[in-house]
Amino acid sequence: MNFPIYDLETARRTILQRRGWSETDYPDSLLDGIERIFGQRLTPEQAVARVLADIREQGDAGLRHWMERIDGVRAESVAVPSHQWDAALERIDPDLREALWAAADRIAAFHRRQPAHSWIHQDEDGTLGQLVRPLDSVGVYVPGGSAPLPSSLLMAAVVARVAGVQRVIAMTPPNRKTGRIPDVILAAAAIAEIDELYALGGAQAIGAMAFGTESIAPVDKIVGPGGLFVTLAKRQVFGVVGIDGLPGPTETIVIADASAHPGMVAADLLAQAEHDILATAILLTPSRELAEAVRDEVTERVTTLSRAQIIAQSLPARGGAVITPDLATAVEEANRYAPEHLCLSVADPWSLVPLVRHTGGVFVGESSFEVLGDYIAGPSHIMPTEGTARYASPVNVEDFVKRISLIALTPEAGAALSAIAARIADAEGLDAHAASARERIG
Numbered sequence: 001m002n003f004p005i006y007d008l009e010t011a012r013r014t015i016l017q018r019r020g021w022s023e024t025d026y027p028d029s030l031l032d033g034i035e036r037i038f039g040q041r042l043t044p045e046q047a048v049a050r051v052l053a054d055i056r057e058q059g060d061a062g063l064r065h066w067m068e069r070i071d072g073v074r075a076e077s078v079a080v081p082s083h084q085w086d087a088a089l090e091r092i093d094p095d096l097r098e099a100l101w102a103a104a105d106r107i108a109a110f111h112r113r114q115p116a117h118s119w120i121h122q123d124e125d126g127t128l129g130q131l132v133r134p135l136d137s138v139g140v141y142v143p144g145g146s147a148p149l150p151s152s153l154l155m156a157a158v159v160a161r162v163a164g165v166q167r168v169i170a171m172t173p174p175n176r177k178t179g180r181i182p183d184v185i186l187a188a189a190a191i192a193e194i195d196e197l198y199a200l201g202g203a204q205a206i207g208a209m210a211f212g213t214e215s216i217a218p219v220d221k222i223v224g225p226g227g228l229f230v231t232l233a234k235r236q237v238f239g240v241v242g243i244d245g246l247p248g249p250t251e252t253i254v255i256a257d258a259s260a261h262p263g264m265v266a267a268d269l270l271a272q273a274e275h276d277i278l279a280t281a282i283l284l285t286p287s288r289e290l291a292e293a294v295r296d297e298v299t300e301r302v303t304t305l306s307r308a309q310i311i312a313q314s315l316p317a318r319g320g321a322v323i324t325p326d327l328a329t330a331v332e333e334a335n336r337y338a339p340e341h342l343c344l345s346v347a348d349p350w351s352l353v354p355l356v357r358h359t360g361g362v363f364v365g366e367s368s369f370e371v372l373g374d375y376i377a378g379p380s381h382i383m384p385t386e387g388t389a390r391y392a393s394p395v396n397v398e399d400f401v402k403r404i405s406l407i408a409l410t411p412e413a414g415a416a417l418s419a420i421a422a423r424i425a426d427a428e429g430l431d432a433h434a435a436s437a438r439e440r441i442g
Contacts, residue, residue: 001302001312003295004320005288008333011322015282016337018387030228037069048203048232055207060214066204073179077215080181080189080197088186097187103376104154104191110378111162114397120406125413131404134164137217138400139209139241140194141224142172142185144201150188155380156223156395157192163400168194169219171209173201202226206233210241223395225382244395248386249278251340252370253359255330256294258287259347264366265290266297268343271371273315274307280339281319284330291321331355338389341370360384360394415440 006014026044035041038050051070054062067073089097120129140156143149153170160168170189174181181199189197198216200208206226212218221242222234234243252272256265265283272281285291298315302308324330331352334342338358346352349364356362360383363370374381384392409417418437425433 001299001308002316003298004316005291005295006320006322008322008324008329011320012333015280015318015320016322016333018337044228045232045236048229048236051203052207052211052233052236055204055213056211059212063200063204063208063213067200070202070204071173071176073174075199078198078200079215080186080199082190082197085186085190085197088183089190092183092187096184099376100150100154100184100188100191103151104158106376106378107154107158107380108162111159111380111397116163116397116401124410125417126409127406128408129406131406132401133404134166134401135160135220135242136165137167137169137219137221138165139219139222140168140170141205141209141222141226141230142170143224143226143230144173144175144182144185148172148175148182148185150184151375151381152224153185153188153194154192155382157189157194159380159395159397160223160400161193163397165400167196167217167219168192169196169198169209170194171198171200171205173205174199201230203229203233206230206237210237221399223382223399244382244399245384245388245392246386247382247384249280250275251280251337251385252343253282253284253334253337253339253341254343254345255327255334255352256283256285256287256290256345257327257347258290260285260290260345261366262290262293262297263301264369265294265345266301268345268369268371269294269315269319270298270301270305270311272341273311273319274305275310275314277310277313278318279310279314281315282339283321284324284333285321286324286326286330288323291323294321327352328355334359338384338387340383340385340389341373343368343370358389360389360392 031041034047038047051066054066067075116132118130118132120127138160140153142153157168157170172181172185206222208216209219209222219241223244225247231246235246250272254265254268269281269283273279283291283294302311305311324333327346335358340360341363342356342359343363344352345366353362353364361373361379363373373379380395382395418440422434422437425437
């Protein structure tokens with residue numbers, strides 16, 4: 001398998017160069033599939049818009065129509081009763097059950113440490129503050145395309161519970177062969193103590209959560225990763241509901257020096273490259289010797305992996321190694337790229353931490369590798385992608401609360417401040433604003 005090694009300038013023009021949403025080229029196979037379902041050649045954006053419009057206007061009837069057209073599923077109800085979750089929790093392997101509980105406990109413990117509380121300040125002018133209130137309802141989308149992801153359910157639903165959200169629901173597509181939700185997802189739903197679970201995926205799920213139907217109440221915010229159609233749907237319903245972001249394919253940059261273990265670096269890159277053919281797994285290093293050793297390890301190990309065909313597409317096209325002049329340059333390139341995950345496999349990783357500005361999560365040292373973040377470390381693994389780590393954060397308690405400003409001034413302070421407010425209102429030409437303020441001056 002080809003594991004390319006780039007010089008820095010070439011990498012900046014290729015794998016380190018991001019492409020925006022407007023530059024997406026959809027393959028003919030995708031457009032052909034849309035044409036088969038919709039009867040005409042639509043873009044993915046147009047197809048999603050049609051599905052969402054029908055669900056918004058027709059409710060359950062529109063939902064059932066597109067479930068049958070897209071997924072080949074006929075179902076009067078997509079709700080999965082909670083007794084099935086409990087049964088699945090008892091059915092799964094005890095070791096897996098313990099692992100899921102351990103992950104949930106660590107996720108909850110981490111997020112309970114996050115400050116998100118009301119505050120009130122009183123002085124001679126009166127009282128100012130903020131009231132922090134949890135959202136009433138949240139919908140979690142759980143991907144289920146190529147593999148069930150119970151970890152994604154825990155990483156969102158457990159955090160929402162910690163934040164105090166009253167109603168937490170989840171939607172995930174059923175297995176295409178069995179028509180059922182995998183036991184491991186059902187078990188995670190029981191552990192996370194969600195309120196409702198639906199066997200529903202794709203843009204249909206996003207539409208149902210955003211607009212609601214006769215059988216499904218809408219939510220206030222939708223969180224969780226998904227494929228192209230889920231992401232496009234989230235973008236189109238934003239404003240009707242809140243969203244956590246528009247997640248793209250997974251991204252990992254590993255910064256390593258000559259002290260790094262080539263096998264560990266290779267294992268970390270392969271772990272990310274197996275997600276899908278658009279995954280990004282990049283090594284930045286000043287050591288060409290290490291880059292070549294990692295290439296050899298990748299070439300040898302990939303043949304033993306069950307998802308080798310996916311890796312054989314993603315790693316040569318969107319990954320590889322980049323030779324940098326030094327570690328500081330490597331960190332600066334990582335900041336410019338703003339990856340979802342940034343791993344520091346160097347002799348003194350803490351010396352680089354102060355230089356890190358843009359990433360969803362920084363993994364310090366080889367014992368804190370990214371896969372631990374996927375499952376058990378504690379922080380949510382739902383992190384910003386597509387360069388949004390320049391301004392966005394991983395899913396956390398703040399995603400599930402809102403802040404209400406509290407203003408309670410004394411009459412004396414109100415009168416004194418009214419003169420200032422009136423002066424600014426006059427400058428803006430807002431006479432009624434100014435008059436309202438002057439009513440209090442006297």
